[in-house]
Amino acid sequence: MRSSGPNLSIALIHYPVTNKNGDIIASAVTNLDLHDMARSAKTYGVRAFYAVTPLEDQKELAGKLVDHWVKGGGARYNPTRREALELVTIRDNLQQVIDEIGEINGRRPKTVVTSARPQDGSVTYGNLRQMLKAGAPCLMLFGTAWGLAPDCLVQADIILDPVRGTGQYNHLSVRSATAIILDRLLGNFA
Amino acid sequence: MRSSGPNLSIALIHYPVTNKNGDIIASAVTNLDLHDMARSAKTYGVRAFYAVTPLEDQKELAGKLVDHWVKGGGARYNPTRREALELVTIRDNLQQVIDEIGEINGRRPKTVVTSARPQDGSVTYGNLRQMLKAGAPCLMLFGTAWGLAPDCLVQADIILDPVRGTGQYNHLSVRSATAIILDRLLGNFA
Numbered sequence: 001m002r003s004s005g006p007n008l009s010i011a012l013i014h015y016p017v018t019n020k021n022g023d024i025i026a027s028a029v030t031n032l033d034l035h036d037m038a039r040s041a042k043t044y045g046v047r048a049f050y051a052v053t054p055l056e057d058q059k060e061l062a063g064k065l066v067d068h069w070v071k072g073g074g075a076r077y078n079p080t081r082r083e084a085l086e087l088v089t090i091r092d093n094l095q096q097v098i099d100e101i102g103e104i105n106g107r108r109p110k111t112v113v114t115s116a117r118p119q120d121g122s123v124t125y126g127n128l129r130q131m132l133k134a135g136a137p138c139l140m141l142f143g144t145a146w147g148l149a150p151d152c153l154v155q156a157d158i159i160l161d162p163v164r165g166t167g168q169y170n171h172l173s174v175r176s177a178t179a180i181i182l183d184r185l186l187g188n189f190a
Numbered sequence: 191m192r193s194s195g196p197n198l199s200i201a202l203i204h205y206p207v208t209n210k211n212g213d214i215i216a217s218a219v220t221n222l223d224l225h226d227m228a229r230s231a232k233t234y235g236v237r238a239f240y241a242v243t244p245l246e247d248q249k250e251l252a253g254k255l256v257d258h259w260v261k262g263g264g265a266r267y268n269p270t271r272r273e274a275l276e277l278v279t280i281r282d283n284l285q286q287v288i289d290e291i292g293e294i295n296g297r298r299p300k301t302v303v304t305s306a307r308p309q310d311g312s313v314t315y316g317n318l319r320q321m322l323k324a325g326a327p328c329l330m331l332f333g334t335a336w337g338l339a340p341d342c343l344v345q346a347d348i349i350l351d352p353v354r355g356t357g358q359y360n361h362l363s364v365r366s367a368t369a370i371i372l373d374r375l376l377g378n379f380a
Contacts, residue, residue, distance in 0.1 A: 005356065020268075032222055032363075035363065036363045036365060036366050039361055039362055039363055039366065040362060040363075040366050042355075042359045042361070043353075043355035043356075043357075043359050043360065043361070043362055044355040044356050045355065045356040045357055078210075080359070080361045081361070083359065084359075084361065124379070124380035125379050125380065126380055161379065161380065163233075163373075163379075164377075164378070164379070165232075165233035165234040165235065165372075165373075165376065165377065166195065166233075166234055166235040166376055166377075166378070167233075167235055169232045169233050169270070169273065169274075170233065171229055171232070171233070171270045171271070171274065172229055172230060172233055172369065173222075173225065173226045173229055173230075173365070175226060175363070175365055175366060175369075176226050176229065176230050176365060176366065176368075176369035177369075178366075179362065179365075179366035179367075179369045179370050180369050180370060180373045180377070182355075183353075183355075183370045183373060183374070184373070184379060186355070186356055187354075187355065187356075187370070188354070188356070189314070189315050189351065189353075189354070189374060190314035190315065190316055190351065
């Protein structure tokens, strides 16, 4: 992990998330989520990208996928993909991730969530950008399927404003939402 | 198509693009490119999303995929996905797309490209944002595989600054790059 610059990590949560009917489920790991989010994370200097699932077969699948690109044939075929996927760590649950980042930094990270729906007390992108500039270790959580379980939202330290476009439509993929949020928090352009 | 607001369309080019060795190729249509880019386009009020390929089998595949979500079982399963994929039109080549937008608007759109490498005479996101606010019809081109063929870059009216993150790594997926660019050009947040 790098020791200077904003101290942001991200986690892609596969449990607990909701399905279309609002039930709490464990979702399947999606190959392209790991690739796209790792590439975005690498682009914006994110320190670590945790893929969180308690399911043994999904952990194994994700592990094989990452190994292929970090140590296997993929690493030789496309070295820039290796650089991105080296950021990926697979963990059983969110608490493990929080504890791990806490140990590395000597203090517990603030957990940050977004929701497609506006929430009371949400902070702006500018607010969080300032906190990151000030060096606060933060862990941003992204939900798969129909989004993070309500408990995850309630327990988070910080609720970030929704990503809104120009109208009412708010159904970005998690891959696109991650890219946009990292650019808003860490990007620089004229 | 809508008649007010910025007049931006996007095109995902599958030919002519380059492969890893710099050869000009026709790439395969990727399911998730269409989904993610359609959802981003819908989020930011993009007027149309053209998938451009001259290959008959690829046109057929893309057509089936779009039909499933616009008219078939997918439309009933997930109506918000239908709203996004309704933006997708499949065309043989870039000239067709330019002509079509020209006919709709009564004037030829300006074509816009980005490149991962800095180019002479590139315009800033702020510049292009102002042009869009002023109502200029623009068509933004995105390349699949290893990027748009050099001829596409040379012939474009406008070269937009590269998407840069915080370091030297510049290997975003086309799905992520599209999301970030649309947010920079059309997004609003605090």
